[in-house]
Amino acid sequence: MNPRQILVSLWTLVVKEVRRFTRIWPQTLLPPSITMTMYFIIFGNLIGSRIGEMDGISYMAYIVPGLIMMAVITNSYSNVASSFFSNKFQRSVEEMMVSPMPNWVILAGFVLGGMARGLGVGLIVTGVSFFFTEMTIHHPLVTLGVVTMTAALFAIGGFINALLANKFDDISIVPIFVLTPLTYLGGVFYSINMLPEFWQGVSMANPILYMVNAFRYGILGVSDIPVGGALLAIAAFIVVFFVMALWMLKRGKGIRS
Amino acid sequence: MAEPALSIRGLTKVYGNGFHALKGIDLDVPEGDFFALLGPNGAGKSTTLGVVCSLVQKTAGKVSIYGIDIDRDFARAKYHLGVVPQEFNFSQFEKVEDIILAQAGYYGMPLREAKPRCNQLLKDLGLWDKRNGPARMLSGGMKRRLMIARALIHGPRLLILDEPTAGVDIELRRSMWEYMRRINREEGTTIILTTHYLEEAESLCRNIAIINNGEIVKNTSVRSLLTELDTETFVLDLAEPIEQAPMLEGFEVGQVESAQLTLSVRKGQRLNDAFMQLSEQGVNVVSMRNRANRLEELFVSMVEGDNARVREAAKAEVQS
Numbered sequence: 001m002n003p004r005q006i007l008v009s010l011w012t013l014v015v016k017e018v019r020r021f022t023r024i025w026p027q028t029l030l031p032p033s034i035t036m037t038m039y040f041i042i043f044g045n046l047i048g049s050r051i052g053e054m055d056g057i058s059y060m061a062y063i064v065p066g067l068i069m070m071a072v073i074t075n076s077y078s079n080v081a082s083s084f085f086s087n088k089f090q091r092s093v094e095e096m097m098v099s100p101m102p103n104w105v106i107l108a109g110f111v112l113g114g115m116a117r118g119l120g121v122g123l124i125v126t127g128v129s130f131f132f133t134e135m136t137i138h139h140p141l142v143t144l145g146v147v148t149m150t151a152a153l154f155a156i157g158g159f160i161n162a163l164l165a166n167k168f169d170d171i172s173i174v175p176i177f178v179l180t181p182l183t184y185l186g187g188v189f190y191s192i193n194m195l196p197e198f199w200q201g202v203s204m205a206n207p208i209l210y211m212v213n214a215f216r217y218g219i220l221g222v223s224d225i226p227v228g229g230a231l232l233a234i235a236a237f238i239v240v241f242f243v244m245a246l247w248m249l250k251r252g253k254g255i256r257s
Numbered sequence: 258m259a260e261p262a263l264s265i266r267g268l269t270k271v272y273g274n275g276f277h278a279l280k281g282i283d284l285d286v287p288e289g290d291f292f293a294l295l296g297p298n299g300a301g302k303s304t305t306l307g308v309v310c311s312l313v314q315k316t317a318g319k320v321s322i323y324g325i326d327i328d329r330d331f332a333r334a335k336y337h338l339g340v341v342p343q344e345f346n347f348s349q350f351e352k353v354e355d356i357i358l359a360q361a362g363y364y365g366m367p368l369r370e371a372k373p374r375c376n377q378l379l380k381d382l383g384l385w386d387k388r389n390g391p392a393r394m395l396s397g398g399m400k401r402r403l404m405i406a407r408a409l410i411h412g413p414r415l416l417i418l419d420e421p422t423a424g425v426d427i428e429l430r431r432s433m434w435e436y437m438r439r440i441n442r443e444e445g446t447t448i449i450l451t452t453h454y455l456e457e458a459e460s461l462c463r464n465i466a467i468i469n470n471g472e473i474v475k476n477t478s479v480r481s482l483l484t485e486l487d488t489e490t491f492v493l494d495l496a497e498p499i500e501q502a503p504m505l506e507g508f509e510v511g512q513v514e515s516a517q518l519t520l521s522v523r524k525g526q527r528l529n530d531a532f533m534q535l536s537e538q539g540v541n542v543v544s545m546r547n548r549a550n551r552l553e554e555l556f557v558s559m560v561e562g563d564n565a566r567v568r569e570a571a572k573a574e575v576q577s
Contacts, residue, residue: 001332001365002365004365005364005365006365008362008365008366008367009362009363009364009365011362012358012359012361012362012363013362013363016355016359019355023350086348087348090346090347090348090349091342091344091345091346092346092347092348094310094312094340094342094346095346095347095356095359095360095363095407096363097310097311097312098310098311098312098335098338098340099335099360099363099364100331100332100333100335100336100363100364100365101363102332252314256311256312256313256314257272257307257312257313257314
């Protein structure tokens with residue numbers, strides 16, 4: 001395929017993915033908006049008003065970056081996992097396999113689609129947060145860079161999950177048993193400085209902690225961890241996961257007999 | 258000499274569980290041909306076509322599409338290829354038109370080129386009125402036609418149809434045949450067809466290969482294959498019921514019902530002789546038809562013969 005044809009095929013796939021999650025918006029865009037509004041009301045407004053400040057910032061403002069990140073992570077991941085697995089399940093993945101589209105375009109198309117949903121939901125949650133608190137972005141480039149890279153990383157993760165999945169249950173195991181606990185323990189609702197030293201050390205092994213804190217640094221200018229290292233770690237994970245997904249696609253893992 | 262549309266050499270497929278689906282098959286399909294690949298269930302038809310379409314990974318062998326080795330440049334080879342699989346493989350929730358246009362996009366066709374061609378295909382295949390509805394609302398026959406439209410959107414030179422008329426009613430089947438004949442004749446599209454309707458293969462195809470137990474047991478033209486038919490059996494409907502089947506010299510006659518006979522005619526025998534004897538015995542025939550499709554008789558005898566050979570070979574292996 002020449003570069004123009006590659007662009008057409010990539011665009012086709014991205015548009016198809018975006019069309020898919022916007023067509024079923026009551027399942028994809030509405031629920032995270034409602035859930036996050038509940039978080040803002042209960043944790044931010046009702047409980048948060050009694051907590052006071054965290055790292056010198058009002059509790060409501062403190063949890064906003066973490067909640068946005070949580071929405072971005074879960075939506076980027078689950079969009080690609082469910083969409084690609086549905087393609088496998090309905091065998092429509094064969095439409096792509098018989099075409100001359102290179103594997104990296106198939107992967108990039110799904111990842112961009114997942115990122116579109118993750119970032120879209122992130123924007124909705126950001127919009128909702130304006131009803132509860134004022135927010136000034138301290139480092140716009142860091143904010144944008146972290147949220148985009150995180151969306152990309154988890155979209156690739158969702159793709160790998162879908163490739164390995166044999167039934168619909170298999171695509172909900174990772175979000176329920178891995179992503180949600182890691183996100184909750186990743187400093188969305190608290191600063192790890194509040195934890196005993198041992199648990200601070202344990203928390204440092206949680207990759208989501210770095211993403212949440214780097215994003216919080218971009219918005220609020222405060223972080224529990226060095227931001228440069230976090231950005232490098234996310235970039236390294238993206239490269240490793242992308243290469244792994246590409247290798248699995250080439251081997252036909254889960255899609256070719 | 259022109260490159261064959263499809264050339265297969267020594268194609269072998271061993272699945273993870275050790276099952277030898279293909280045992281080194283060789284096959285050539287000339288350009289412009291209407292070719293049938295026949296075989297019983299599990300013979301290796303779909304595996305062969307799956308390798309050609311990149312849905313199945315081969316264990317060994319070479320496959321070339323219009324001279325392009327799929328191991329060297331599968332992407333370029335795929336431009337020549339259109340595939341209509343056995344099972345529905347599109348998103349049931351998408352609009353009919355979107356499914357076809359997305360496929361065009363996967364081949365790098367811009368929308369302004371794809372749209373008019375898509376419209377034409379929708380009209381030709383009788384899907385125009387359904388183009389804005391979700392695919393799940395289509396009938397079974399319409400879903401098959403949708404897959405044909407999708408396979409043709411990028412103008413392939415080689416179209417692979419894996420049981421395209423399975424579960425399709427007779428009227429629709431005939432209109433699909435007519436459409437396939439037209440694209441083969443007028444656009445020069447090479448068509449490879451697998452089917453269980455041997456009448457379909459006899460009616461449409463010029464050349465034929467029979468695959469059984471992962472091996473090609475016959476590869477020839479339909480015409481020459483039919484000349485191998487030793488015996489044809491006809492069903493005769495009689496004007497009046499009779500008590501017992503008449504004895505005809507040189508012919509084998511059976512009675513199905515009181516007013517229905519079967520008549521077996523060997524190669525070289527004349528039907529006139531049989532009718533003359535029937536007439537002499539006062540048996541009047543009002544209509545006659547083949548008991549089975551001619552190709553079907555040959556197919557069954559070949560596959561049974563091959564299965565017996567494989568069983569003998571297996572027995573010999575066990576004994577040794």
